[in-house]
Amino acid sequence: MNVNTLTILAAAQESTKVGNPWVNIGIFGIFVAITLIVVLKASSNNKTAADYYAGGRSFTGTQNGTAIAGDYLSAASFLGIVGAIAINGYDGFLYSIGFLVAWLVALLLVAELLRNTGKFTMADVLSFRLKQRPVRIAAAISTLAVCVFYLLAQMAGAGALVSLLLGIDDRLGQSLVIVVVGALMIVYVLIGGMKGTTWVQIIKACLLIAGAFIMTIMVLAQFGFNFSSLLGAAVESAGTTDILNPGMQYGKSDTSRLDFISLALALVLGTAGLPHVLMRFYTVPTAKEARKSVVWAIWLIGAFYLFTLVLGYGAGALIGADKIKAAPGGVNSAAPLLAFELGGPLLLGLISAVAFATILAVVAGLTITAAASFAHDVYASVIAKGKSSPEKEMKVARRTVIVIGVFAILGGIGAQGQNVAFLVALAFAVAASANLPTILYSLFWKKFTTQGAVWSMVGGLSSAILLIVFSPVMSGLPTSMIPGADFAIFPLANPGIVSIPLAFFLGWLGSVLDKNVEDPIKSAEMEVRSLTGVGAEKAVDH
Amino acid sequence: MSTTPESDIGTGIDFIKEQNSEEFVELRKTHRSFVFPMAVFFLLWYFAYVLLADYAHEFMSIKVWGNFTMGLLLGLLQFVSTFAITAAYVSFSNRKLDPKATAIRKRLEAQEAGE
Structure with missing residues (x-):
C-alpha cells in the first residue's frame, strides 16, 4: 500500500536472479489446488442470498477475524512495508501504525452497530432511515469506486510480481498470468460466493502470518534475539543512523510533511469505510461475534506489522539497501531476497506463493463486495424498485462478478508498467471521505438527513478524485502518469486533508439546510436496533 | 427477499417509546460514555x-536503550495502546453493555412474539 514502492514494483521489468521459478509456481499451484477443494466444499450450501453474500452469517468471530486479516493485508503491505523499512527505515514503519490504529475506529464506532442494522452492504445501513433511492445510489457509486481503484492496483501489482518472482519478463507472459489470476478469482467468487472467498482469505492469512513469523524468528536468531543489535547491524549496513529516525522519505520538504499528515488522516479514517471490510461483518451471526472478529483481526494485523518491522530492518542489515534497490523488483524485492537469504529456494518459493495467494484473496473479496453492491443496491433497490426476486438478484450478482472479473483482467493488463500505485492511497482517501462521515452521522447523529448524506458522499468522492487529477500524481513531475503535461494545481499526492473535512462539513451543511424531515420512527428503530440487536439478521440455518 | 432491511421486523414494537425508555437511554449513555472519549483519546494520541x-x-532520535530510539518506543507504544484499548473495550462490553442490551432485546422479542 506504499505509494512509492508499488511504482517501483510496477516498473520492474527484469526477472529475479535468485531462486527457482518452478518451485515458486509449484507451491502456488498447491495453494490453488487446496483452496479450490475448500471452495467447492463450501459452495454446496449456497442457496439463499444470505449464503451467497454473507456466507450464511455462520462464521465464528475468530474465523471472520482471520478472514479480515486476510482481506486487509495485501501483497503491497507485506512486500511494500518490508521494503520501505529496509530502504527508508523508520518512515516505512509509519504506514503500519496507521493501518493498525485505524481498526479502533471500526471496533469502537462501526462494526457492531453496522452488523445490527444492515443486511448485506454498506448502503443497507446508510439508507436505513433515509430515502432509499438517492442514498443507495450514492453509496453504491462510492462502493464501486473504492473497489475498482483497489482492484486495479492489485491486478497491476500481480503483473509486476510475476516478473519479480516467476522470472517472466515479457509482456505476453505477464498478461497471461494476470488472465490466470483473474480467471481463478472469478471461479472462486462465482462458485464459492462469500463462503468460498472467506475460506481463501482464512487460508491465505494463516500462510502469510505464519511465513512472516518464521522469517522473523530466523532474523532475530541471527542477532541473538537482541533487537538492539539487529538495529545496530541495520545502521552499519546503511552507513547512517538516519534509518532509525523519521524523515528519510517524508521529511524532505514542507509539502512532503503535509502530504504525510494527509496520508495519515486517510489511513486512520479510511479503514472503517472500506466496503469490502464492512461487508465482512455480515458473515457472523451476532454483533458480539462482529466485535470478536475485529478484536481477533487487530491482534493478527498488529502482530503481522510487528513482524514486518523486524523483517524490514533485517533485510536492511542482511541484504543491504543498495542490493535491494538494484534487484529486479526494487523495494519490493526486500522480503523475497530476505527469504532466500534465510531459507534458500524453498522459503523463497513459499513466500512468493504467499504473495500470490494474497493478491488472489484480496481481489476475490473486492469482487464479491462490488457485485453485491451492484446487485443488491443498484439492481434490486433502484432498477427493479424492490420488486426483484432473490433468485433474480443473485443471477445479477453472478453476472456482475464476471463483468468485474473481465474488467479487472483487462485493467490489469492495460495498467502494466503504468504508475498506478496512487490507486490504493486513493481508495483509502475515498473510503475516508465518501463513506466514513455518512456512516458515523447516520449511526450517531439524529438530525442527519438524506440531503446531508448525498452531499457528503458525492462531495467526498468527487473532491478526492478531482484533487488527485490535479495533483503531481497525474502531471507535472517526471514520475507522473502524464509526465509531459502540467496541470498540477494541488501540491499533495494525498487528498485526504482537504476531502475528509469537506465531506464531514457537507454532511452537516446538507442536513441543517434540508427542509424535509426524516421519518422519526425509522430513526428510533435504527438507534434501538443498532445498540440492542433486536431484529438483526439471523444466521442461516441449514 | 425484501430490499428494505427494516420491513421484516418491528411491526409490534413502538420504537419511539422504546428509544425514550429509561432502560434504553441508560444503555446509550453507557455506550457513548465509553466509545466517544476512547475514540477522541486514541485519535489525539495517534496524531500527536x-x-x-x-x-x-x-526528539524522535533520542536513544532510549542501545540503538532503540524514542521514535521506535513511541511507535511500539501505539501498538500497545491499540491492544490495550481493544482489551478494555471487550471487557467493558462484556460487563456493562451486553447485559443491558440483551435485557432490552429479550424483552422486545418476547413482546413481539406475544402479539
Whole structure:
C-alpha cells in the first residue's frame, strides 16, 4: 500500500536472479489446488442470498477475524512495508501504525452497530432511515469506486510480481498470468460466493502470518534475539543512523510533511469505510461475534506489522539497501531476497506463493463486495424498485462478478508498467471521505438527513478524485502518469486533508439546510436496533 | 427477499417509546460514555505521534536503550495502546453493555412474539 514502492514494483521489468521459478509456481499451484477443494466444499450450501453474500452469517468471530486479516493485508503491505523499512527505515514503519490504529475506529464506532442494522452492504445501513433511492445510489457509486481503484492496483501489482518472482519478463507472459489470476478469482467468487472467498482469505492469512513469523524468528536468531543489535547491524549496513529516525522519505520538504499528515488522516479514517471490510461483518451471526472478529483481526494485523518491522530492518542489515534497490523488483524485492537469504529456494518459493495467494484473496473479496453492491443496491433497490426476486438478484450478482472479473483482467493488463500505485492511497482517501462521515452521522447523529448524506458522499468522492487529477500524481513531475503535461494545481499526492473535512462539513451543511424531515420512527428503530440487536439478521440455518 | 432491511421486523414494537425508555437511554449513555472519549483519546494520541514523527526529528532520535530510539518506543507504544484499548473495550462490553442490551432485546422479542 506504499505509494512509492508499488511504482517501483510496477516498473520492474527484469526477472529475479535468485531462486527457482518452478518451485515458486509449484507451491502456488498447491495453494490453488487446496483452496479450490475448500471452495467447492463450501459452495454446496449456497442457496439463499444470505449464503451467497454473507456466507450464511455462520462464521465464528475468530474465523471472520482471520478472514479480515486476510482481506486487509495485501501483497503491497507485506512486500511494500518490508521494503520501505529496509530502504527508508523508520518512515516505512509509519504506514503500519496507521493501518493498525485505524481498526479502533471500526471496533469502537462501526462494526457492531453496522452488523445490527444492515443486511448485506454498506448502503443497507446508510439508507436505513433515509430515502432509499438517492442514498443507495450514492453509496453504491462510492462502493464501486473504492473497489475498482483497489482492484486495479492489485491486478497491476500481480503483473509486476510475476516478473519479480516467476522470472517472466515479457509482456505476453505477464498478461497471461494476470488472465490466470483473474480467471481463478472469478471461479472462486462465482462458485464459492462469500463462503468460498472467506475460506481463501482464512487460508491465505494463516500462510502469510505464519511465513512472516518464521522469517522473523530466523532474523532475530541471527542477532541473538537482541533487537538492539539487529538495529545496530541495520545502521552499519546503511552507513547512517538516519534509518532509525523519521524523515528519510517524508521529511524532505514542507509539502512532503503535509502530504504525510494527509496520508495519515486517510489511513486512520479510511479503514472503517472500506466496503469490502464492512461487508465482512455480515458473515457472523451476532454483533458480539462482529466485535470478536475485529478484536481477533487487530491482534493478527498488529502482530503481522510487528513482524514486518523486524523483517524490514533485517533485510536492511542482511541484504543491504543498495542490493535491494538494484534487484529486479526494487523495494519490493526486500522480503523475497530476505527469504532466500534465510531459507534458500524453498522459503523463497513459499513466500512468493504467499504473495500470490494474497493478491488472489484480496481481489476475490473486492469482487464479491462490488457485485453485491451492484446487485443488491443498484439492481434490486433502484432498477427493479424492490420488486426483484432473490433468485433474480443473485443471477445479477453472478453476472456482475464476471463483468468485474473481465474488467479487472483487462485493467490489469492495460495498467502494466503504468504508475498506478496512487490507486490504493486513493481508495483509502475515498473510503475516508465518501463513506466514513455518512456512516458515523447516520449511526450517531439524529438530525442527519438524506440531503446531508448525498452531499457528503458525492462531495467526498468527487473532491478526492478531482484533487488527485490535479495533483503531481497525474502531471507535472517526471514520475507522473502524464509526465509531459502540467496541470498540477494541488501540491499533495494525498487528498485526504482537504476531502475528509469537506465531506464531514457537507454532511452537516446538507442536513441543517434540508427542509424535509426524516421519518422519526425509522430513526428510533435504527438507534434501538443498532445498540440492542433486536431484529438483526439471523444466521442461516441449514 | 425484501430490499428494505427494516420491513421484516418491528411491526409490534413502538420504537419511539422504546428509544425514550429509561432502560434504553441508560444503555446509550453507557455506550457513548465509553466509545466517544476512547475514540477522541486514541485519535489525539495517534496524531500527536504523527506530528512528532513529522516535525520533531531530534526528539524522535533520542536513544532510549542501545540503538532503540524514542521514535521506535513511541511507535511500539501505539501498538500497545491499540491492544490495550481493544482489551478494555471487550471487557467493558462484556460487563456493562451486553447485559443491558440483551435485557432490552429479550424483552422486545418476547413482546413481539406475544402479539
